[in-house]
Amino acid sequence: MIDADVHIPNPRLKDLFPLLPGHWVEHFDNTMDKGASQEYYPPRSPVAGRRGGLTELREAVFEQGGAEVAISSCLYAIDSIHNPDVAAALATATNDWQAMEWLERERRLRGSVVVPIGLPAAAAEEVERCADRPGFVQVLIPVRTEHPLGSRHYHPLWKTIEESGLVAAIHFGGAPVTPPTPTGWPSFFLEEYTAMAQVFATQLTSMIVEGVFDACPGLRVVFLESGFTWISAHLWRMDKEWRNLRRLVPWVRRPPSDYFREHVRVGIQPLDAPPEPAQLCEIVDQLGSDDLLLYASDYPHVHACDAGDLLLRLLPESLRRKIRSENARSFYRLSEGGQP
Amino acid sequence: MKYVVAEASEIESGGRKIVTVAGRSIGVFNLDGEFFALRNRCPHQGGKLCEGKLWGVIRSDRPGDFEYRPSREILCCPWHGWEFHVRTGQSWCAPERLRVRRYEVETVAGEEIAEAADAGAEPADDPDAPAPGMVKGPYAAETYPVTREGEYLVVEIPFKKSRVSDRTASRSGRSTADR
Numbered sequence: 001m002i003d004a005d006v007h008i009p010n011p012r013l014k015d016l017f018p019l020l021p022g023h024w025v026e027h028f029d030n031t032m033d034k035g036a037s038q039e040y041y042p043p044r045s046p047v048a049g050r051r052g053g054l055t056e057l058r059e060a061v062f063e064q065g066g067a068e069v070a071i072s073s074c075l076y077a078i079d080s081i082h083n084p085d086v087a088a089a090l091a092t093a094t095n096d097w098q099a100m101e102w103l104e105r106e107r108r109l110r111g112s113v114v115v116p117i118g119l120p121a122a123a124a125e126e127v128e129r130c131a132d133r134p135g136f137v138q139v140l141i142p143v144r145t146e147h148p149l150g151s152r153h154y155h156p157l158w159k160t161i162e163e164s165g166l167v168a169a170i171h172f173g174g175a176p177v178t179p180p181t182p183t184g185w186p187s188f189f190l191e192e193y194t195a196m197a198q199v200f201a202t203q204l205t206s207m208i209v210e211g212v213f214d215a216c217p218g219l220r221v222v223f224l225e226s227g228f229t230w231i232s233a234h235l236w237r238m239d240k241e242w243r244n245l246r247r248l249v250p251w252v253r254r255p256p257s258d259y260f261r262e263h264v265r266v267g268i269q270p271l272d273a274p275p276e277p278a279q280l281c282e283i284v285d286q287l288g289s290d291d292l293l294l295y296a297s298d299y300p301h302v303h304a305c306d307a308g309d310l311l312l313r314l315l316p317e318s319l320r321r322k323i324r325s326e327n328a329r330s331f332y333r334l335s336e337g338g339q340p
Numbered sequence: 341m342k343y344v345v346a347e348a349s350e351i352e353s354g355g356r357k358i359v360t361v362a363g364r365s366i367g368v369f370n371l372d373g374e375f376f377a378l379r380n381r382c383p384h385q386g387g388k389l390c391e392g393k394l395w396g397v398i399r400s401d402r403p404g405d406f407e408y409r410p411s412r413e414i415l416c417c418p419w420h421g422w423e424f425h426v427r428t429g430q431s432w433c434a435p436e437r438l439r440v441r442r443y444e445v446e447t448v449a450g451e452e453i454a455e456a457a458d459a460g461a462e463p464a465d466d467p468d469a470p471a472p473g474m475v476k477g478p479y480a481a482e483t484y485p486v487t488r489e490g491e492y493l494v495v496e497i498p499f500k501k502s503r504v505s506d507r508t509a510s511r512s513g514r515s516t517a518d519r
C-alpha cells in the first residue's frame with residue numbers, strides 16, 4: 001500500500017537555525033518575526049492532529065497503517081511570509097531540515113519540496129536545488145494562491161517542475177493576500193473550509209484552460225485534501241463550455257476532462273461522503289477512469305470519516321488495488337518495493 | 341435526385357444561400373470558388389446551423405500562440421456555438437462521432453440541364469419521380485427557372501424510399517448524449 005498524503009510536523013523556528021544564514025538567525029532572535037504561522041487548522045482540534053516525531057509516524061503509517069511508501073509534506077506556511085527574502089530562506093532551510101531529519105532517516109518516507117509560491121522565480125530555483133536530492137518526489141503548492149495557477153505568471157515554474165521530474169502536489173490551504181472564497185472574505189472557519197473545494201475547482205479550470213498542460217505536456221499534478229465528489233460535475237460543465245468557447249483558447253485541443261484524466265490524480269482523504277455511502281460507487285464511476293484516485297490517510301490529521309475504510313470496502317477488488325497502490329506507484333514512478 | 345438550387349454567380353466567394361429542396365433546408369457555401377452544401381440542421385439540437393457565422397481556422401500548440409488561416413471555413417452554430425467544417429461537415433469538438441449531413445454540389449451548364457429535361461427520363465410510376473411542377477429528368481428545380489445560357493449549382497439528394505421532411509426527421513430518435 002502507498003499512502004499518498006501524510007504530514008511531518010512543522011519545524012520549530014529554532015530547528016531551522018543551524019540551517020539558516022547567520023543574519024537571518026539574528027533577525028529572528030532580535031525582531032518580532034518568528035517565521036511562518038504554524039497550522040492551517042485551529043490548534044488542538046482533532047483535524048490539527050498531534051505533533052509526533054519520526055517514531056510515532058513510523059509506527060502509525062508503516063507498522064500499523066501498512067504503507068510500503070508514504071509521501072509526506074510539511075505544511076509550514078512559507079506562503080504566509082510577505083518578506084520575499086525571509087520566505088525564500090525559510091523554504092530552503094525547511095527543505096534541508098526535511099531531508100536531514102526525516103527523509104534520510106526513513107527511506108520509506110518521501111518528501112515534498114516547499115517553495116515560496118508568491119515568488120515563482122524563487123520557487124523555481126528552490127525546485128531546481130532540491131530536485132535531485134534523494135527522497136523528494138514532489139513540490140508542495142497550497143491551493144490558495146495569489147493568482148490563478150494557470151496564469152502566465154506561473155508558467156515558468158510549471159516548466160521547471162515538469163523538467164525536474166517532480167510531481168506538483170496541490171494541497172488544501174494557503175495564506176495568500178486574496179480571500180479564500182471566490183466571492184470574498186467569509187466570516188467563519190466553516191465557510192473557508194467548505195469553500196476550499198471551489199478553490200480547487202477554480203485552479204483546475206485555470207490550469208487546463210490557460211494551457212499549463214499544453215505548455216508542459218509532461219506535468220503531473222496531484223490534488224491532496226481536495227475531495228473528489230465535486231470533480232465530475234465540474235468537468236461536465238467545463239467540457240460543455242469548451243465546445244462553444246474553445247476558439248478563445250485554441251491550445252485546449254481536447255475536452256478538458258481528457259487533460260484532467262491524463263495529468264491529475266486525487267488523494268481520497270478527506271472524503272465528502274453522501275449520507276448513503278453506497279452512492280459513492282456511482283460517484284467513483286462518474287470520474288471515468290480507474291487510474292485517478294490515490295489512497296491517502298492524511299496522518300496525523302483525523303477526519304470525521306475515514307476514506308480508506310468507508311470507500312475502499314465498497315469498491316471491487318481490482319479498483320481497490322489500484323487505489324491502494326498501483327495508481328500511486330505508476331504516477332510517482334515508484335518501482336515494486338517502492339524504490340524511486 | 342439532383343436539384344438545381346442557384347445560379348453559380350449568385351453566391352459570391354465567402355457567401356452562402358439557404359435553399360429548400362425535397363423538404364430539406366440546405367445551406368450552399370462558396371469557399372473561394374468551391375461549393376459545399378450542408379444540411380441546415382445542427383446535429384447537436386437542431387439549430388439552424390447554416391445561418392451561423394463563418395470563421396477562419398485557428399490552431400495552437402501552446403498558450404499564446406495563434407496559427408490563423410482566414411479561410412472562413414468553420415461554421416459556428418448560432419444556438420450553442422459548436423463548430424463544423426464546411427468542407428466535411430465534421431464537428432470540431434467531436435469529429436469522430438458528430439457531423440452534419442453534407443451533399444454533393446456541382447456546377448452544371450444550363451444546356452445540359454435542359455437536354456436532360458427534354459429526354460424526360462422518369463417513368464410515370466417511379467416512386468422517386470419529382471412531384472408535379474418540378475423539372476423532369478435527373479435535375480429538379482422546384483421553383484427555379486433554368487436557361488440554356490446559364491451555369492447552375494446542382495445539389496444531389498440521395499433519396500431514401502420515402503421522403504422525410506425536416507419536421508419528422510427531427511423527431512426521429514436522435515441520441516440525447518450530446519445535449
Ligand code: FES
Pocket residue numbers: 382383384385386387389417418419420421422
Ligand atoms: S444546436 Fe447547434 S450547437 Fe447546439
